[in-house]
Amino acid sequence: MKKLVTLFAAFTIFSSSSFAQQALSGGSDLTSPEIKADRTVTFRLKAPGAKEVKLSGDWMPAQGWTPGTELMAKDKDGVWSLTSTPITSDLHSYSFLVDGLRITDPNNVYLIRDVASVTNVFIVPGGKADLYTVNAVPHGTVSRRWYSSPGNNLTRRITIYTPPGYESSKQDYPVLYLLHGMGGDEEAWAALGRATQILDNLIAQGKAKPMIVVMPNGNVAQEAAPGESTEGLYKPTMQLPHTMDGTMEQTFPDILKFIESNYRTAKGKENRAIAGLSMGGYHSLHISRFYPNTFAWVGLFSPAVMASDKVSSPVYANFDESLKKQSANGYKLYWIGIGKTDFLYKAVSDYRSKLDQIGMKYTYRESEGGHSWTNWRDYLSEFLPMLFK
Structure with missing residues (x-):
């Protein structure tokens, strides 16, 4: 019985440690956003079950108070992506719309709250954003x-x-x-x-x-x-x-x-x-x-x-x-x-x-x-x- 308790405790510690390590690792190797030297930016989201994914960013023509959107393309691995045209040097915010549901980018840890909304942000360098x-x-x-x-x-x-x-x-x-x-x-x-x-x-x-x-x-x-x-x-x-x-x-x-x-x-x-x-x-x-x-x-x-x-x-x-x-x-x-x-x-x-x-x-x-x-x-x-x- 004592051996079983010791084995269970060891398994619990191992499982907790493994879970913590998985959480720390992030679980994804996607880079999003990827800011390039020509000021184009590539956004990526893995959502194999989604029917439609759109990108919404503050640099897009607005629809009233709401930023515009652009459709993203899906590859064979279920990764949706979009590469923008050159974006002005600034601090920019964005989000994804997955089948109509607005979400943040799970591959970008940089978020800012504005009133009750939270959006991802990134900086395009080489101008005033410096x-x-x-x-x-x-x-x-x-x-x-x-x-x-x-x-x-x-x-x-x-x-x-x-x-x-x-x-x-x-x-x-x-x-x-x-x-x-x-x-x-x-x-x-x-x-x-x-x-x-x-x-x-x-x-x-x-x-x-x-x-x-x-x-x-x-x-x-x-x-x-x-x-x-x-x-x-x-x-x-x-x-x-x-x-x-x-x-x-x-x-x-x-x-x-x-x-x-x-x-x-x-x-x-x-x-x-x-x-x-x-x-x-x-x-x-x-x-x-x-x-x-x-x-x-x-x-x-x-x-x-x-x-x-x-x-x-x-x-x-x-x-x-x-x-x-x-x-x-x-x-x-x-x-x-x-x-x-x-x-x-x-x-x-x-x-x-x-x-x-x-x-x-x-x-x-x-x-x-x-x-x-x-x-x-x-x-x-x-x-x-x-x-x-």
Whole structure:
């Protein structure tokens, strides 16, 4: 009996070890995606029982908000493949549709969550995406800190980038507050925006000043990104309580106080910048206006502009008067970027007309495309070198 127990234990250990080794091995030798020197990319998926497999990628002509698709071809071994035409240098996302079911690529471990969707990503080098790559340059430090937000009655998480050499220096640094869009959180700019890689590379090239970059969670109802709070593992949603109702703007001083009490920050509005995309552009517009002598550098990336008629908050009262006050107090840069096909294009155009009427100077950047991370990474890459000069 003792021998049987010993044999069973040995078999269990062997089986568990073999299973672990199989899991570690990955179980497939397919390469997908395979990025080639001519910027064509080959995608592969083994699905012998599938009747139809399509590839869907963000570089394909979109159908509304949904990226286009292309049919893949099946070989005798049940492997479906497709080689693209040359793809632009960028961080790209994609997925497969297997008999209508959208899935991720099992041969690509690189995935990013955007709200409640998870997609595979890859980088095509040889152009602007070289800024999004980890290169052999000095690196900053990225930390997730928790801070007290009395205005929201919460302890909240925030992402903070400190530049290379921060820990060993005694220097005070300027600060950029970088805000995400609706559905995002304190992880969005670091993950989807590649903000930390862009910063490392631009600072190393001498194109951007070393700076602290603060990436808060603009959803004031959340402690932190989904899965990172006491709420546990829940399905993320797009619209949350107190979204764009003035609460983010009113409680923003909690963030300022935490940063300026815990980091070596250079004082004065000339050493503070604020920028954001979409909802974050909306917050940047209204925070910089509501506290008109706080930021000398403002960046609005595809911004939403005006609050809903259903919203009542002191933040949105006396809009024109506070904007004129912001203009009169002076600033170094007021930067606006928007894509030609962005659904917010007209709202931004109307807002520019308002700025023109009151004589408030701004720098305007109009790009191809619409409401996309491709544009927002471009805008950040262009905005950073202008700051704190």
